[in-house]
Amino acid sequence: MYKKQDPSLSDLRKEKEYFEEVDAFELLEETPSPRKCTTWVMGEEQQAVPHNLTAILTRWGLSEVTETSLDKPVEKSLLPFFNKLAIEERDEEGEGEEEVAGTETVEPHVGQHGLPVGEDECVSAFTELLMVCKQTAPVSLREVLSAYCDPGSIKKLGEGTYGEAFRVGPTVCKIVPIDGEILVNNEVQKKSKEVLEEALLSLTLNNLRKEGENSCTGFIETIDFRVCRGAYDAELIRAWEDWDAKNGSENDHPKIFSDNQCYVVFVLSDGGTDLESFVLLDYKEVQSLLLQVTASLAVAETACEFEHRDLHWGNILLSRDKTEDISFTLGGERKNATTFGLRVSIIDFTLSRINTGDAILFLDLSADPELFKGEKGNKQCETYRAMKKVTKDCWGGSFPKTNVLWLIYLVDILLLKKPFKRTRDDERDLRSLKKQMSLYQSARECLMDSFFSGLLVAA
Numbered sequence: 001m002y003k004k005q006d007p008s009l010s011d012l013r014k015e016k017e018y019f020e021e022v023d024a025f026e027l028l029e030e031t032p033s034p035r036k037c038t039t040w041v042m043g044e045e046q047q048a049v050p051h052n053l054t055a056i057l058t059r060w061g062l063s064e065v066t067e068t069s070l071d072k073p074v075e076k077s078l079l080p081f082f083n084k085l086a087i088e089e090r091d092e093e094g095e096g097e098e099e100v101a102g103t104e105t106v107e108p109h110v111g112q113h114g115l116p117v118g119e120d121e122c123v124s125a126f127t128e129l130l131m132v133c134k135q136t137a138p139v140s141l142r143e144v145l146s147a148y149c150d151p152g153s154i155k156k157l158g159e160g161t162y163g164e165a166f167r168v169g170p171t172v173c174k175i176v177p178i179d180g181e182i183l184v185n186n187e188v189q190k191k192s193k194e195v196l197e198e199a200l201l202s203l204t205l206n207n208l209r210k211e212g213e214n215s216c217t218g219f220i221e222t223i224d225f226r227v228c229r230g231a232y233d234a235e236l237i238r239a240w241e242d243w244d245a246k247n248g249s250e251n252d253h254p255k256i257f258s259d260n261q262c263y264v265v266f267v268l269s270d271g272g273t274d275l276e277s278f279v280l281l282d283y284k285e286v287q288s289l290l291l292q293v294t295a296s297l298a299v300a301e302t303a304c305e306f307e308h309r310d311l312h313w314g315n316i317l318l319s320r321d322k323t324e325d326i327s328f329t330l331g332g333e334r335k336n337a338t339t340f341g342l343r344v345s346i347i348d349f350t351l352s353r354i355n356t357g358d359a360i361l362f363l364d365l366s367a368d369p370e371l372f373k374g375e376k377g378n379k380q381c382e383t384y385r386a387m388k389k390v391t392k393d394c395w396g397g398s399f400p401k402t403n404v405l406w407l408i409y410l411v412d413i414l415l416l417k418k419p420f421k422r423t424r425d426d427e428r429d430l431r432s433l434k435k436q437m438s439l440y441q442s443a444r445e446c447l448m449d450s451f452f453s454g455l456l457v458a459a
Helices: 009-023 051-057 073-090 120-132 141-146 192-209 234-247 284-303 377-389 403-418 424-437 443-447
Strands: 039-041 045-048 157-160 164-168 169-176 222-229 263-268 316-320 324-329 333-338 342-346 457-458
Touching: 045 192, 051 234, 120 192, 120 222, 141 222, 141 234, 141 263, 157 234, 169 192, 192 222, 192 263, 192 284, 222 342, 284 316, 284 324, 284 342, 284 403, 284 424, 284 443, 377 403, 403 424, 403 443
Parallel strands: none
Antiparallel strands: 039 045, 157 164, 164 169, 169 263, 222 263, 316 342, 324 333, 333 457
């Protein structure tokens, strides 16, 4: 005899089938591909085409240099620029009467053991890095830190493979050792060229904070860059050891650095706590988080072909204030986004790709095959492999779909890893959003999804 099914059990079964259907979209694993060794400039694949640094600096108002040619020998071509900077700095301090000696020379970059670096490309990149930082030579870490606080108050906030993060007064300083010969955390130190491109990329994103056809404030503000040289400062070591005692560092102790070690210090605004550690209260905050990240990616994607390419939950910072909405402009259309008091800042552009208008900057991830060999089933590792499939291992091209992959990852993390007050309907909406995102090709398309419509109003 047929037994009538309990309606509640039927609903649960249907809901389970629905979730299984939505979750059927999986990030696919991709096999290794041959390395690509080309540089991409203005969307065309070419061989070793340098970026026009003078044009980039002029665009950001960092320099008014028009005579210097970076094709000339570094020491000769940049000397007038460094002398000009020195004069300008003294003028600002009221000491403009003093002339700069015409015999002044640029201090050469030295390796870990104090020997000049032999490769012209490395010297050029290091000198360009000094230009971006408005420096004629490296300074000490203490000089940089003292500008923002009493060094005794410094606290370590976190660490990564290539650097350490410290709270320095109202700022956060990311300190990255560069160009040294010793391995740090079992990795080769970053080269000047790599951090130069990250600095230029950060400046381009900073530019989005200005009013324009495409503008937003969702990316962390970079306040300054500084090139330093010397052993790790004693107060940094103290802060590092305090953090290690509480958290157990996975990084090498900074006492390994010699007096000839060089660093780049990224001075950033304080964006709050990373998503991994932040306690979300309710579904409204989750909606706000997804909206702000999606809108920021959409704006940067439209303005400068930006792809983050590493937007895991450690690279999204959150804080709370009393602001109920924020504004952004996309394609000339100004909109207000409801925040429910939550503020989002996207950080860490190490793996990112961007078109500055004068060059395309990116990290060739084909040179790091280990990145794609992470744990199977891990959402972050699977996203790296999915990016590789989308880009076909050609990382200089424009593939806004990579932003979509990280938005899908973010929805997964919110569903699986982050507790917050939610209903069954809330979960259904998030899973539906994930399914819809799999059909989109860019963050801008994702922003048009009905999930966000009730949170956006014309400004």
